[in-house]
Amino acid sequence: MYKPKAGLPTREQILDFIATSDVPAGKREIAKSFGLSAQDKIGLKALLKDMADEGLIDSAPGRAFHKMGGVPKVTVLRIVDVDDGGNVWAVPERWEAEGVPPPRLRVRERKRGALGVGERILARTEEAGNGWIAQPMKVLAPASEQVLGVLREEAGRLWLTGVDKRERREFAVADAGDAAPGDLVLAELAGKPPRISARVVSRLGDPFAARSFSLIAIHKLGIPDVFSQEALDEATQVAGQPLGEGREDLRHLPIVAIDPEEARDHDDAVWAEADDDPANPGGWKAIVAIADVSFYVRPKSEIDREARRRGNSVYFPDRVVPMLPEILSADICSLKEHEDRAALACHLLIGKDGTLKSWRFTRAVVRLVANISYEEAQAAIDLRNDTSPQRRLGSQEGEDAPAARDPSLRWDDGLVETALVPLWSCWHALAKARDARAPLDLDLPERRVVLDEKGRIVSVAPRERLDAHRLIEDYMIAANVAAAKALEAKKAPVMYRVHEPPSREKLAALKEYLDTFDVPFALGQVVRPATFNHVIERIGDADFRPQVMEQILRTQTQAYYAPANHGHFGLGLGSYAHFTSPIRRYADLLVHRALVGAYALGPGGLPADDAAAMESIGEIISRLERRAMEAERDTTDRYVAAFLSERVGQIMDVRITGVTNFGFFATVEGIGGDGLMPVRDLGNDYFRFDEGARTLTGENTGEVFAQGQRLELKLAEANPVSGALRFEMPEGKRAAPTTRDARKPTRVIKHRGRPTNIRHQGKRR
Numbered sequence: 019m020y021k022p023k024a025g026l027p028t029r030e031q032i033l034d035f036i037a038t039s040d041v042p043a044g045k046r047e048i049a050k051s052f053g054l055s056a057q058d059k060i061g062l063k064a065l066l067k068d069m070a071d072e073g074l075i076d077s078a079p080g081r082a083f084h085k086m087g088g089v090p091k092v093t094v095l096r097i098v099d100v101d102d103g104g105n106v107w108a109v110p111e112r113w114e115a116e117g118v119p120p121p122r123l124r125v126r127e128r129k130r131g132a133l134g135v136g137e138r139i140l141a142r143t144e145e146a147g148n149g150w151i152a153q154p155m156k157v158l159a160p161a162s163e164q165v166l167g168v169l170r171e172e173a174g175r176l177w178l179t180g181v182d183k184r185e186r187r188e189f190a191v192a193d194a195g196d197a198a199p200g201d202l203v204l205a206e207l208a209g210k211p212p213r214i215s216a217r218v219v220s221r222l223g224d225p226f227a228a229r230s231f232s233l234i235a236i237h238k239l240g241i242p243d244v245f246s247q248e249a250l251d252e253a254t255q256v257a258g259q260p261l262g263e264g265r266e267d268l269r270h271l272p273i274v275a276i277d278p279e280e281a282r283d284h285d286d287a288v289w290a291e292a293d294d295d296p297a298n299p300g301g302w303k304a305i306v307a308i309a310d311v312s313f314y315v316r317p318k319s320e321i322d323r324e325a326r327r328r329g330n331s332v333y334f335p336d337r338v339v340p341m342l343p344e345i346l347s348a349d350i351c352s353l354k355e356h357e358d359r360a361a362l363a364c365h366l367l368i369g370k371d372g373t374l375k376s377w378r379f380t381r382a383v384v385r386l387v388a389n390i391s392y393e394e395a396q397a398a399i400d401l402r403n404d405t406s407p408q409r410r411l412g413s414q415e416g417e418d419a420p421a422a423r424d425p426s427l428r429w430d431d432g433l434v435e436t437a438l439v440p441l442w443s444c445w446h447a448l449a450k451a452r453d454a455r456a457p458l459d460l461d462l463p464e465r466r467v468v469l470d471e472k473g474r475i476v477s478v479a480p481r482e483r484l485d486a487h488r489l490i491e492d493y494m495i496a497a498n499v500a501a502a503k504a505l506e507a508k509k510a511p512v513m514y515r516v517h518e519p520p521s522r523e524k525l526a527a528l529k530e531y532l533d534t535f536d537v538p539f540a541l542g543q544v545v546r547p548a549t550f551n552h553v554i555e556r557i558g559d560a561d562f563r564p565q566v567m568e569q570i571l572r573t574q575t576q577a578y579y580a581p582a583n584h585g586h587f588g589l590g591l592g593s594y595a596h597f598t599s600p601i602r603r604y605a606d607l608l609v610h611r612a613l614v615g616a617y618a619l620g621p622g623g624l625p626a627d628d629a630a631a632m633e634s635i636g637e638i639i640s641r642l643e644r645r646a647m648e649a650e651r652d653t654t655d656r657y658v659a660a661f662l663s664e665r666v667g668q669i670m671d672v673r674i675t676g677v678t679n680f681g682f683f684a685t686v687e688g689i690g691g692d693g694l695m696p697v698r699d700l701g702n703d704y705f706r707f708d709e710g711a712r713t714l715t716g717e718n719t720g721e722v723f724a725q726g727q728r729l730e731l732k733l734a735e736a737n738p739v740s741g742a743l744r745f746e747m748p749e750g751k752r753a754a755p756t757t758r759d760a761r762k763p764t765r766v767i768k769h770r771g772r773p774t775n776i777r778h779q780g781k782r783r
Contacts, residue, residue, distance in 0.1 A: 232334035300370035329642025372451030501597035562726030581632035655741030658691035693743025
């Protein structure tokens with residue numbers, strides 16, 4: 019303990035006290051330790067705020083201070099893992115401080131095996147070497163479990179049905195508050211099995227109303243969708259600042275942004291022209307201009323804190339939950355045609371074979387000549403390349419060609435010849451380099467949900483894959499590679515986008531799967547992306563081609579963000595970082611800040627404490643990315659179920675996507691949305707499940723249900739709230755009974771390496 023002394027302590031003294039104090043060091047403890055007067059306490063409050071703004075200290079719930087990037091002395095932890103060595107690992111249950119929480123803390127158990135995953139403890143923490151350890155003080159009661167669900171009434175009682183299709187339970191409602199049957203609510207569970215009841219804590223409205231499906235995902239996954247007033251005020255203030263001096267002026271170039279038709283923000287724009295330098299014969303010069311978000315969103319600002327808390331924007335069919343306030347994400351930072359915008363420009367020199375010869379980064383001002391959609395760009399280049407006389411660009415003939423007369427394509431402004439044609443020509447070179455690299459090529463369709471102005475579903479269909487999509491992807495990949503290599507050249511911190519090769523276990527599972535189609539796959543080979551491409555080429559146009567591509571996708575490891583470079587397996591690249599979407603991804607903003615700092619491009623560089631905490635930040639934003647992906651996928655499933663709910667009872671063309679012992683899953687062709695066909699509803703035959711082949715075979719009829727198989731099923735149920743579908747066999751197509759006890763279908767499981775037949779009642783698992 020420090021002896022009381024007159025006047026305010028120095029920053030170093032406060033940091034030393036926080037580090038050595040035996041008790042949580044709040045403002046009161048600091049004032050008492052240094053013997054501060056009432057007047058001095060006012061100055062101490064200002065000093066502590068300055069230290070927080072400078073990134074020296076942080077505070078957590080309870081207002082105890084700790085070193086920035088550290089952990090409170092005493093805090094609540096949640097056990098997240100017990101490894102093979104018996105080590106117990108935990109994370110802070112809540113993290114409301116401004117710094118970055120540690121990846122995990124090792125818990126010193128008093129009694130080995132006393133703590134399990136999911137338990138909560140109050141613990142005293144301390145830094146040890148490069149990590150943190152926690153000493154449990156007491157085990158806490160479980161936190162209240164919250165469930166998002168819909169109320170229903172039966173025999174005068176209210177019941178809560180969860181929106182998660184994996185949740186099979188219903189809960190009696192002890193307190194509904196002001197909610198009524200049919201309302202979407204957030205409820206807390208209380209009690210112990212079998213007497214668990216629900217208490218409504220928030221009424222969210224009609225779950226079937228337009229634009230409710232994304233709201234379900236937002237509440238279910240805890241996605242922050244409201245900005246603090248401080249962040250909104252700050253965004254309004256920074257949006258009005260001038261673009262700054264010293265920017266490279268690129269406003270004379272015909273730069274264009276090519277995006278989805280429904281894009282809400284525009285991060286990137288592109289330009290290219292032939293290189294006239296004899297040292298690069300047949301080569302190209304290109305610019306990938308990216309919104310200069312780091313100029314507006316400075317480290318430690320309120321906007322920055324909100325952006326880090328979100329990690330990324332989340333895109334739904336009916337709305338976007340942006341990472342940045344709308345005045346920035348959809349306006350000032352967004353690259354809009356005919357408007358001066360701040361950009362971080364990646365200048366690329368590209369060889370005839372598509373290889374990157376050199377790159378440089380500048381802060382620039384751009385003025386786009388157009389924001390166009392992928393479809394518009396593709397139509398423009400297709401029409402221009404059509405050499406038939408009646409369809410030639412500029413011809414007065416060909417009135418039967420709507421694209422030629424579409425004013426939205428703006429032929430008269432020279433956009434095609436000055437902007438698109440050079441972009442396409444340069445892209446052909448980039449495509450050569452991509453083909454030589456042979457990245458993983460899985461052409462799996464993306465579902466697109468189209469809504470009308472009232473939020474009602476117009477259509478659900480696969481999104482068409484165009485050359486315009488590939489063109490933008492290849493320019494973005496080139497810029498991302500340049501960003502990573504530029505930072506490596508300066509030995510600056512890099513937030514890499516890492517995609518590691520598949521594990522041997524996953525490759526073995528893929529081999530077993532491919533064996534069922536008599537497709538060879540050698541485990542001893544050196545696996546590259548091209549290895550999987552060759553498998554797809556070997557299959558050709560077989561009916562099971564989509565299933566194999568999906569299985570190959572499941573074989574891949576999940577990409578993540580980290581400061582340690584392990585390459586990008588899927589793209590076949592040794593160095594890769596995300597640079598091109600700072601409006602919607604925090605990882606890209608970090609890369610921008612690192613470039614600004616490393617190349618002295620002005621204010622807004624990467625702070626030292628963020629550089630030191632890149633591993634922790636990478637883990638957090640990777641987790642937030644997975645949360646966003648789950649929210650987007652679940653919401654699309656709900657829209658698909660809502661779209662199909664009007665077709666319940668109809669016969670659908672489906673494809674089997676998975677087979678289990680309790681039935682099989684199928685997806686509606688051309689629309690998507692997985693549904694269950696329970697084995698109990700297949701008929702009265704005796705079905706055997708082959709785990710290796712992933713098939714269900716009727717013992718009496720010999721009928722086989724296998725992955726990839728196309729068939730017709732009746733849609734029996736479509737639940738928009740959960741996104742779940744259920745199928746039935748069409749009338750007259752149920753399997754015939756067998757002489758055995760056919761109502762007890764059979765599954766085959768592996769027991770000590772041998773298949774074992776086990777009867778079960780065909781209940782939904």
